[in-house]
Structure formats: C-alpha cells, structure tokens
Amino acid sequence: ELKVEQNPLFLSMQEGKNYTIYCNYSTTSDRLYWYRQDPGKSLESLFVLLSNGAVKQEGRLMASLDTKARLSTLHITAAVHDLSATYFCAVDMKGTDKLIFGTGTRLQVFP
Amino acid sequence: DAGITQSPRHKVTETGTPVTLRCHQTENHRYMYWYRQDPGHGLRLIHYSYGVKDTDKGEVSDGYSVSRSKTEDFLLTLESATSSQTSVYFCATSVAGTGADTQYFGPGTRLTVL
Numbered sequence: 001e002l003k004v005e006q007n008p009l010f011l012s013m014q015e016g017k018n019y020t021i022y023c024n025y026s027t028t029s030d031r032l033y034w035y036r037q038d039p040g041k042s043l044e045s046l047f048v049l050l051s052n053g054a055v056k057q058e059g060r061l062m063a064s065l066d067t068k069a070r071l072s073t074l075h076i077t078a079a080v081h082d083l084s085a086t087y088f089c090a091v092d093m094k095g096t097d098k099l100i101f102g103t104g105t106r107l108q109v110f111p
Numbered sequence: 112d113a114g115i116t117q118s119p120r121h122k123v124t125e126t127g128t129p130v131t132l133r134c135h136q137t138e139n140h141r142y143m144y145w146y147r148q149d150p151g152h153g154l155r156l157i158h159y160s161y162g163v164k165d166t167d168k169g170e171v172s173d174g175y176s177v178s179r180s181k182t183e184d185f186l187l188t189l190e191s192a193t194s195s196q197t198s199v200y201f202c203a204t205s206v207a208g209t210g211a212d213t214q215y216f217g218p219g220t221r222l223t224v225l
Contacts, residue, residue, distance in 0.1 A: 045213040101153040
C-alpha cells in the first residue's frame with residue numbers, strides 16, 4: 001500500500017526566510033505532483049515531476065524529486081505572505097491512474 | 112483553468128437520504144475523479160472514470176457509487192447518506208490519467224449529513 005507523508009504538517013515562518021517541505025512516500029513511483037490550496041478554495045497545480053532528479057522552479061518555489069530516496073522537497077525562498085496556503089504532494093500509484101495525496105502542509109507566513 | 116463545475120456547491124441532508132453530486136467539464140478530458148477532503152486526511156480518492164461507462168474504485172469507495180454516461184458528466188451518489196460522509200467533495204479531471212498531465216480540480220461541494 002502506498003503511503004505519502006508530509007512534514008511538517010504546520011509551518012509558521014517569517015517573511016524573508018527560507019524553508020523546505022518534505023514529501024516521503026513508501027513504494028516505487030516515478031511521478032509526483034505538488035498542489036496549493038487556499039482556505040476554502042480548490043486545489044491548484046504547482047509542479048509535475050516526472051523523473052528522478054527532476055527540478056522545477058516557479059517564482060519563490062522550487063520542487064525536486066529523488067525517486068531512489070522516495071523523497072520530494074518543496075523549497076521556499078524568501079517567503080512572502082502571499083505564499084500562505086496549504087501545500088499537498090501527491091504520488092502516482094504505479095501501474096494505475098490513481099494519485100495518493102499527502103495530508104498537506106499548512107504554511108503561514110507572517111511579517 | 113479547466114472548465115469544471117460542481118453542483119450543488121453546498122448541501123445539507125439527513126441521514127438515510129440519497130444524495131447525488133454532479134461534476135461537469137467542458138475540456139473533453141478522458142479521466143474524471145471524485146475525492147473527499149477531511150481534516151488530517153488530505154484528499155482521498157473515492158472513484159474515478161477512465162472513459163464513458165468505465166469506472167473503478169478508489170481508496171474509500173464504500174457507500175458511494177458513480178456513473179458516467181457522457182464524457183462531460185460524472186455523478187457521485189451516496190445511496191443512503193451517513194454522518195461519516197460529511198465532507199468536502201472535489202471533482203478532478205485529466206487528459207490521460209497520471210501521466211505528464213496534472214489533474215484539474217473543480218470548486219468543491221460541501222456536504223453536511225445531519
């Protein structure tokens with residue numbers, strides 16, 4: 001059974017600081033997705049990582065995938081308040097068309 | 112954004128009543144998914160469809176059924192709603208399963224079962 005764990009579950013950080021969210025998963029997979037959810041809203045796609053060593057960046061967010069370690073990271077550089085949201089990783093259950101989601105990391109950025 | 116709508120957006124119902132939620136898409140995506148979101152659980156897949164009349168179960172399918180008679184519509188039915196089915200339900204679509212394409216999410220339906 002594929003399990004996906006994110007940590008931390010909650011992150012409060014000051015504007016201008018850097019931090020990393022971790023996504024670990026339990027079985028082999030080559031595809032990992034990151035989503036953002038604002039309170040009371042739907043999910044918005046951030047990154048699609050399709051192979052070992054994949055790195056993608058958008059603004060202050062950078063995501064990477066290490067399939068051998070079964071680990072993805074979402075790195076936040078010089079956080080700003082607008083990044084406050086819940087971030088989910090989701091892993092492709094290999095051989096199926098299903099995604100398994102992590103429980104989410106709630107990020108709060110304060111001045 | 113993929114054109115995905117969900118109806119109703121909010122519903123309050125009583126235990127034991129049947130409930131149907133509708134997801135409608137205008138993108139002609141082959142795959143459609145129903146998830147539920149609960150605190151501490153992230154999103155969990157209920158059922159999904161990989162084509163008209165082709166559906167399969169997800170992690171938490173007990174108590175739910177689905178139907179897809181047209182590409183654009185995917186219905187989720189709670190045959191006899193229970194309080195444990197109080198949740199926020201999201202529909203999602205994708206072009207081709209879990210490949211290079213991401214999943215696009217609808218706005219969600221908040222369901223309360225009293």
